[in-house]
Amino acid sequence: xxxxxxxxxxxxxxxxxxxxxxxxxxxxxxxxxxxxxxxxxxxxxxxxxxxxxxxxxxxxxxxxxxxxxxxxxxxxxxxxxxxxxxxxxxxxxxxxxxxxxxxxxxxxxxxxxxxxxxxxxxxxxxxxxxxxxxxxxxxxxxxxxxxxxxxxxxxxxxxxxxxxxxxxxxxxxxxxxxxxxxxxxxxxxxxxxxxxxxxxxxxxxxxxxxxxxxxxxxxxxxxxxxxxxxxxxxxxxxxxxxxxxxxxxxxxxxxxxxxxxxxxxxxxxxxxxxxxxxxxxxxxxxxxxxxxxxxxxxxxxxxxxxxxxxxxxxxxxxxxxxxxxxxxxxxxxxxxxxxxxxxxxxxxxxxxxxxxx
Amino acid sequence: xxxxxxxxxxxxxxxxxxxxxxxxxxxxxxxxxxxxxxxxxxxxxxxxxxxxxxxxxxxxxxxxxxxxxxxxxxxxxxxxxxxxxxxxxxxxxxxxxxxxxxxxxxxxxxxxxxxxxxxxxxxxxxxxxxxxxxxxxxxxxxxxxxxxxxxxxxxxxxxxxxxxxxxxxxxxxxxxxxxxxxxxxxxxxxxxxxxxxxxxxxxxxxxxxxxxxxxxxxxxxxxxxxxxxxxxxxxxxxxxxxxxxxxxxxxxxxxxxxxxxxxxxxxxxxxxxxxxxxxxxxxxxxxxxxxxxxxxxxxxxxxxxxxxxxxxxxxxxxxxxxxxxxxxxxxxxxxxxxxxxxxxxxxxxxxxxxxxx
Numbered sequence: 001x002x003x004x005x006x007x008x009x010x011x012x013x014x015x016x017x018x019x020x021x022x023x024x025x026x027x028x029x030x031x032x033x034x035x036x037x038x039x040x041x042x043x044x045x046x047x048x049x050x051x052x053x054x055x056x057x058x059x060x061x062x063x064x065x066x067x068x069x070x071x072x073x074x075x076x077x078x079x080x081x082x083x084x085x086x087x088x089x090x091x092x093x094x095x096x097x098x099x100x101x102x103x104x105x106x107x108x109x110x111x112x113x114x115x116x117x118x119x120x121x122x123x124x125x126x127x128x129x130x131x132x133x134x135x136x137x138x139x140x141x142x143x144x145x146x147x148x149x150x151x152x153x154x155x156x157x158x159x160x161x162x163x164x165x166x167x168x169x170x171x172x173x174x175x176x177x178x179x180x181x182x183x184x185x186x187x188x189x190x191x192x193x194x195x196x197x198x199x200x201x202x203x204x205x206x207x208x209x210x211x212x213x214x215x216x217x218x219x220x221x222x223x224x225x226x227x228x229x230x231x232x233x234x235x236x237x238x239x240x241x242x243x244x245x246x247x248x249x250x251x252x253x254x255x256x257x258x259x260x261x262x263x264x265x266x267x268x269x270x271x272x273x274x275x276x277x278x279x280x281x282x283x284x285x286x287x288x289x290x291x292x293x294x295x296x297x298x299x300x301x302x303x304x305x306x307x308x309x310x311x312x313x314x315x316x317x318x319x320x321x322x323x324x325x326x327x328x329x330x331x332x333x334x335x336x337x338x339x340x341x342x343x344x345x346x347x348x349x350x351x352x353x354x355x356x357x
Numbered sequence: 358x359x360x361x362x363x364x365x366x367x368x369x370x371x372x373x374x375x376x377x378x379x380x381x382x383x384x385x386x387x388x389x390x391x392x393x394x395x396x397x398x399x400x401x402x403x404x405x406x407x408x409x410x411x412x413x414x415x416x417x418x419x420x421x422x423x424x425x426x427x428x429x430x431x432x433x434x435x436x437x438x439x440x441x442x443x444x445x446x447x448x449x450x451x452x453x454x455x456x457x458x459x460x461x462x463x464x465x466x467x468x469x470x471x472x473x474x475x476x477x478x479x480x481x482x483x484x485x486x487x488x489x490x491x492x493x494x495x496x497x498x499x500x501x502x503x504x505x506x507x508x509x510x511x512x513x514x515x516x517x518x519x520x521x522x523x524x525x526x527x528x529x530x531x532x533x534x535x536x537x538x539x540x541x542x543x544x545x546x547x548x549x550x551x552x553x554x555x556x557x558x559x560x561x562x563x564x565x566x567x568x569x570x571x572x573x574x575x576x577x578x579x580x581x582x583x584x585x586x587x588x589x590x591x592x593x594x595x596x597x598x599x600x601x602x603x604x605x606x607x608x609x610x611x612x613x614x615x616x617x618x619x620x621x622x623x624x625x626x627x628x629x630x631x632x633x634x635x636x637x638x639x640x641x642x643x644x645x646x647x648x649x650x651x652x653x654x655x656x657x658x659x660x661x662x663x664x665x666x667x668x669x670x671x672x673x674x675x676x677x678x679x680x681x682x683x684x685x686x687x688x689x690x691x692x693x694x695x696x697x698x699x700x701x702x703x704x705x706x707x708x709x710x711x712x713x714x
Contacts, residue, residue, distance in 0.1 A: 178589045202558075226541060243644060286599075305508065
């Protein structure tokens with residue numbers, strides 16, 4: 001039985017995180033942009049990419065792996081090609097600026113592609129593709145990072161759990177936001193198997209020594225989804241994102257040097273202006289009708305038919321109204337980090353709920 | 358024990374298929390373009406998308422679902438946005454023209470996106486993305502088609518096994534060509550389980566009635582790879598490709614009308630000019646080094662570490678030299694279809710091999 005969570009009103013949480021980033025050396029504008037994707041992730045129920053990550057950012061600032069005062073440069077070598085040099089900016093800041101630039105360029109060129117070089121911890125990538133959907137565009141995104149997943153057929157760590165996101169604007173329904181890792185299972189899910197005393201399905205994880213296991217207590221390295229499919233996508237995402245950024249990650253990692261293992265990420269964000277191709281009203285009607293058709297399929301026993309992002313949109317509405325539930329440990333770590341930088345931490349009057357963590 | 362395959366010299370096979378398409382009403386130029394992706398698929402070992410499909414095309418011509426004399430129109434509403442109206446052209450023809458147009462546009466704009474409207478049976482999508490890689494570009498492609506796969510949580514058919522392909526140019530190594538369906542298992546693989554008398558892993562297939570099964574003799578509908586991941590990708594690919602094409606497939610299919618179930622496809626092809634972002638020589642070195650790093654990983658017992666497209670490139674070299682092995686039934690059907698149209702069928706002197714089919 002997990003401890004009850006605390007509920008933090010979203011505006012207070014946003015203010016706290018923004019002020020913490022300012023206290024850590026960010027400009028107010030950069031701090032607000034950086035805070036937003038964390039808040040969004042918590043509102044959407046993606047707590048693993050929410051404000052619990054903020055203390056990690058402060059560590060990355062302290063170690064020099066991330067830069068609180070980056071000079072982000074947006075180059076546009078050709079009309080539809082953007083290179084965003086992130087200068088080790090936090091991912092939420094760099095990717096937000098990159099997607100905004102891609103959206104602006106796509107209004108002219110129909111499609112725009114932003115390669116983001118040298119960023120750190122990108123957070124929930126669906127936030128950035130969702131910015132495109134909110135602008136009536138299709139948003140696509142992939143991220144390349146330091147290897148933490150197996151490669152099909154190999155022992156140990158090979159490639160990263162690099163995510164893919166596709167966001168599609170809808171009207172009657174909430175926007176479709178696919179946001180998936182290329183791993184077959186998340187580390188958090190492995191922990192749930194361990195807590196429940198259940199064996200993992202075969203082909204989901206390796207031990208720390210790199211051997212296959214179905215024992216969740218020794219499973220440390222997730223395996224790619226669909227075997228060669230997941231690791232093939234991850235490898236391709238590295239060559240697309242890190243390759244075009246001129247900032248390779250996978251090859252240096254396996255060279256075994258300390259520099260090769262330093263935390264860093266590269267990303268690709270694409271904005272596609274629907275109005276360049278189709279009537280936006282007809283497009284939206286087709287999206288809504290297609291979602292209706294999927295939702296109307298007969299469900300398997302015990303299953304619920306959801307489209308990507310549907311549950312997140314419902315959670316968002318609920319948490320925006322009732323506050324963001326946080327595990328007490330997450331809240332304490334965030335509050336301590338903020339207080340340590342001299343930021344005023346709000347009192348959570350009546351904020352203790354009875355939910356499970 | 359399968360029958361021995363026949364070996365057909367690749368030039369004779371190419372000529373036979375091209376002449377057959379000409380006899381079926383295509384122009385010589387269109388016929389050659391249409392034949393090439395089938396030949397390529399056979400050379401790469403993707404026999405399910407090879408010349409065994411040619412008789413099916415002749416049927417699609419006869420039924421009017423595909424058009425042997427299409428007027429393919431390439432529109433360019435904005436600099437990086439192309440709409441290729443395929444006029445029910447065979448997929449190999451329409452997608453080849455679309456990728457060529459995207460490559461040409463990407464030289465100007467850095468990135469170009471072609472939405473292909475109303476094509477038929479696209480074949481092996483890696484061929485088209487591979488055209489970009491051969492031009493020192495990154496190629497990406499997705500196809501949307503008539504539902505033939507389950508949707509996560511639903512009974513029966515929901516979405517299509519829509520493929521994703523990413524091709525990356527290399528120098529020392531063969532180009533990386535990822536070409537994967539969004540299904541967790543191919544129908545051909547299910548047949549192998551049946552022949553071997555083995556049970557399917559859980560979560561791979563549904564019966565014709567739409568219920569989950571591990572019995573390969575009644576498994577008729579593949580399930581998506583990674584559950585919600587595979588069906589989420591497929592649904593997003595439909596909304597990207599069919600949505601921008603203004604030619605929806607999934608919603609009309611589930612409306613239950615005969616028109617809604619008619620065979621048709623839409624596709625998206627993207628060309629990214631590496632030289633817009635990076636020095637092409639440095640890019641290629643990084644690709645080669647990254648492939649080296651992956652190939653050098655320690656292998657799990659009994660496993661071989663391959664990168665996407667590696668096996669296909671080796672098979673290509675072998676078959677180009679020794680001829681294309683075809684199942685006798687495939688060869689007979691192709692030869693009969695050709696002969697029925699008055700095309701001279703080559704004698705296969707000494708072409709009978711001893712391989713398994």
